Amino acid sequence: MATELKRTELIFREDIDHSALIRKIMKMGKDSFITELIESGLKGRGGAGFPTGLKWKIVKEDPNPVKYIICNADEGEPGTFKDKEILEKASEKVIWGMALAAYITGAKEGYIYIRAEYKYLSTKLKIAIDRMESHIRTLGINFKLGLIFGAGAYICGEETALIQSMEGRRGEPTNKPPYPVNKGYLDRPTVVNNVETFVNAMIIADIGAEEYRKLGTKASQGSKLFSISGDCSKEGVFELEMGMTVQQFVDEFGDGDTKAVQVGGASGFCVPRKEFKNTIIGFEGVPTGGSMKVFNSSRSMYNILENYLIFFEEESCGQCTPCRVGTQQLLHGIRAVKRKEKPKIYLDELLRLAYTMKYASKCGLGRSVGNAFRSIIENFREEIVY
Amino acid sequence: MISNNEEFISQLADKYGRNRESLLPMLQEVMDQFYYLNEDCMITIAKELDISTADVYGTASFYSFLDTNEQGKHVIRVCQTIICDMKRKEDIIDAITELIGIKPGETTHDGKFSLHYTNCLGACHKGPAMLINDEPYTELTPEKVKDILVSYMKK
Incomplete structure (x- = not known):
């Protein structure tokens, strides 16, 4: 008998009074809440997993008078659609989570960077933003929130590329450091968090770090x-x-x-x-x-890998050679092996190329192409060759 | 026409501000107006923002939703990424081709429709999926696609 998966109902819970929550945090104090956030163990929900409390703390402690809060809603990873679901069903929580971040860090302005594919959500979001802005003003907090639309580029989900895009440039990632927390949008300290992360911050504000930690495991809380x-x-x-x-x-x-x-x-x-x-x-x-x-078992792993590589080849921003050329060569390579134009040991050479990309690429895109590539080649080699 | 363009771009610059951050929103508004970025508009934007035209073109050409060649009034983007692929997105493309006579990458002669493949639309659980302009359509079947396209033909 399979063990039951542990389900939770936190993200889409509706019975939350957001402005009461912010009042509670205002009483609690900024530093206490940051401690709470750090103790909760919350890690960024976009996938990279940077501790959220630490991120907010760095921006809070920066003396720069102008700071920004950015919500990364450029969800583009194939097979990912949870941010869309949150924005459809619980957009209030995201927006209030951003307001909370603004209060804690002292930012006065924020933006939701949302992918062009989700533009149909904008009317609903604007209404929710207006409502939040007027509510938060009554609490004595000034926070202006705007919407910025992407234009069809997966790489803009990478935070430095996202900032480049917001600044009106090609969405090409920049070297880190400097990190956005120190030098982000318009060179100001900037919190960039995933949609789900802001919601989790609100959940922690609501139930507290202790309750939150009871969910999940030691390395993956919540x-x-x-x-x-x-x-x-x-x-x-x-x-x-x-x-x-x-x-x-x-x-x-x-x-x-x-x-x-x-x-x-x-x-x-x-x-x-x-x-x-x-x-x-x-x-x-x-x-x-x-x-x-x-x-x-009816699926061809070759087709799956080829589909991924077509995706990466198109979405590579092209500025660094390991990723630009690497994604092309991996795709050409498996096609050549499939067509018997290359011997099957050529796959080992491609694995070495994927390894090089992991270490030589500028950003997460090029660095992670090898993950799927290696795990498919190593486990399903015969499907790629024959 | 030219003076019209200039006026339109100048209004956009007033609305968004004459700084580099305004470039993308301005290009997006030009897309909404003309369905593609014509050279004239890009040159005018460069003047308004005081940046080089190459910079405007270089930025525009980076993004797949900003087209620098002529597009139809209704742009159809069919998701080609793995789950929609498994759910037979090719049947959807075939149904579209049969009805309006264009293949991915093409525009109809009357300038009404363009067809493109696009990457993951975030509707894998409801695939196959497509986008027409800003509107998503999911759980498509060839029959359903035909009904949807017919409704756009009247627009």
């Missing part, structure tokens, strides 16, 4: 929204505690014939059936921004 799709018994967005094994996940969501699960989108890892039992979903195992794609 609950997480998962975007589940593919060959599933049920698809959609589900809020689950982190720290489950892939086997537990598959027992609940698979169609009974699951061959592999792609955890963390195209830039994540492909977990084959034999590893289901000993792979934990969370920062201690396979980290994830929430995307879970399920493949059954």
Whole structure:
């Protein structure tokens, strides 16, 4: 009998009085709340997992009078749609979470950078923003929030590329340091957090760090929204505690014939059936921004890998050579092996190229192409060759 | 026409401010107005923002939703990423091609529709999915696509 997955109902809870929560935090004090946030163990929900409390603390302590709060709603990782669900169903919480960040850090201005594909949400968001702005003013906090639309570029989900795009430039990532917390939008200290992270900050403001820590595991606290799709018994967005094994996940969501699960989108890892039992979903195992794609045994892993590489080749911003050329060569390479124009040991050369990309690429895009590439080649080599 | 463009761009610059951060929102408004970024508008924007025209073009050409060649009034973008691919996005493309006679990358002669592949639309659980202008359509079938396109033909 499969063990029941632990479900939580926090993100979409509706019975929250946001302005009462902000008043509670105002009484509690900025520093106490930052301590609370750090103790909660909350890590950024975009996938990179930087401790949120620490990020807010750095920006708060910066003496610069102008600071910005940015919500990264440029959700583009293949198989990820939980931010859209949040913006559709719980946009208030995101907006108030940003207001909370503004109060804590002393920022007066914020922006939601939302991908062009989600532009249809803008009317609803604008209404929610207006409501928040007028409420927060009555609490004596001045915070102006604007919407900025992306224009169809996956790379702009990378925070430095996002800032470049907001500044009216090509969305090309910049070197870190400087980090956005020190030198972000218009060179000012900037908090950039994922949609889900702001919601989690509000949840922590509500239930406190102690309650929050009871969810999940030691390395992966709290609950997480998962975007589940593919060959599933049920698809959609589900809020689950982190720290489950892939086997537990598959027992609940698979169609009974699951061959592999792609955890963390195209830039994540492909977990084959034999590893289901000993792979934990969370920062201690396979980290994830929430995307879970399920493949059954009727699927060709070659087609899946080729589809990923087409995606990366198109979305690579092109400024650094390892990523620009690497993504092209990986794609050409597996096609050549498939067509028997190259021997199968050529795959080992491609693995070395993926390894080089991991260390030589400028940003997370090029660095993570090798994740899916390696895990698919190593576990399904025969499907790539024959 | 030229003076019209100049007036339009100048109004946009008034609205967003004459600084570099205004470039993307201005280009996006030109897209809404003309369905693509014509050279004339890009040159005028460069003048208004006091940056080089190459910089404007260089920025515009980076983004897949900013087109520098002529597009139809209604731009159809069909998701090509893995889950929509598994859910037979090719049937959707075929249905569109059959109905309006264009393949991905093409525009109809009457300038009404353009068809493109696009990357993950964030609707994997409801695939196959497509976007027409800003409007998403999910759980598509060839029949459903035909009904949707017919409704746009009347617009």
